[in-house]
Amino acid sequence: MTDNPKQLTFDLGMEPRFGREDFLVSPSNELAYNLLEAWPEWPDNVLLLFGPEGSGKSHLAAIWAEQAHAWTIDAFALTKDRVPHLASNGALLIEDADQALIDEAAFFHLLNLTREKGSYVVITAAKPLGEWGLNTPDLVSRLRLAPSVSMEAADNALLGAVLVKLFMDRQLIVDTSIIEYIVVRLARSLSRAEKLVSLLDKEALSRRRRITKTMVSDILGREENDV
Structure with a gap:
């Protein structure tokens, strides 16, 4: 048996949260x-x-x-x-x-x-x-x-706040610099933010590592190539 640096992960998914407490109000x-x-x-x-x-x-x-x-x-x-x-x-x-x-x-x-x-x-x-x-x-x-x-596309403030909440919902700890890094690179879409956080969650678990800018960059690159 060969060593595999990646851990087997299960896609349990998370249902979109449409509660009042999950909606963040912003100028948009x-x-x-x-x-x-x-x-x-x-x-x-x-x-x-x-x-x-x-x-x-x-x-x-x-x-x-x-x-x-x-x-x-x-x-x-x-x-x-x-x-x-x-x-x-x-x-x-x-x-x-x-x-x-x-x-x-x-x-x-x-x-x-x-x-x-x-x-x-x-x-x-x-x-x-x-x-x-x-x-x-x-x-x-x-x-x-x-x-x-x-309703307008999410502005930077809303996108950042949503990302923080999505990471918290998954009990993921990320540095504020990671949030800022994502905000300036991600499309102005809350659904895209949710998908990215889900992919980062799986990747971090698979690698047994914390989320890094390199990890974010890799996943964003894959997403662009799949479009």
């Missing part, structure tokens, strides 16, 4: 956070929440959904036969409305029915409404009437 998301926190004191029953991938919009929407006891559905799963049931709950979260071929007739019917019933709807998307490719003028007009709020 403060406006969106305050608006969802103001529920149900909204000017309309529908709210559009925009933000690039990794901005934390799904996390923020999940916080609202828990508070409002909302049902959650992906936009592609919206069909006409489901509309009466979905509108009956009082609150509904529709995710990724710009990423799917939407049944526009069902979508428009749902918005009308939720307004009649006084139900609240939050709709998330990465792209602005004009880039969804909708073909139903009445649906576009209805969505344009709804208030909207955008």
Whole structure:
């Protein structure tokens, strides 16, 4: 048997944490956070929440959904036969409305029915409404009437704070210089930060070493090559 410097690791994974206590407020998301926190004191029953991938919009929407006891559905799963049931709950979260071929007739019917019933709807998307490719003028007009709020890509302060929390959640001790090193090199994405910390956790365990800048550089290099 030959010696292997690496230790066998098991990918136990960690489920994304979408609790209120796990959401960090910063200038990049403060406006969106305050608006969802103001529920149900909204000017309309529908709210559009925009933000690039990794901005934390799904996390923020999940916080609202828990508070409002909302049902959650992906936009592609919206069909006409489901509309009466979905509108009956009082609150509904529709995710990724710009990423799917939407049944526009069902979508428009749902918005009308939720307004009649006084139900609240939050709709998330990465792209602005004009880039969804909708073909139903009445649906576009209805969505344009709804208030909207955008979340920006994570700024340096937020990304650094999220990295600290992710390392702490995994009980990993890293020097502040490591955080600073990552912040200036990582894409402005909270999901990318979560993936990087997970990879570093496995690498550190495999090597039986603390996390170093060299380790971070190696993993970031691998990630770039895989793109």
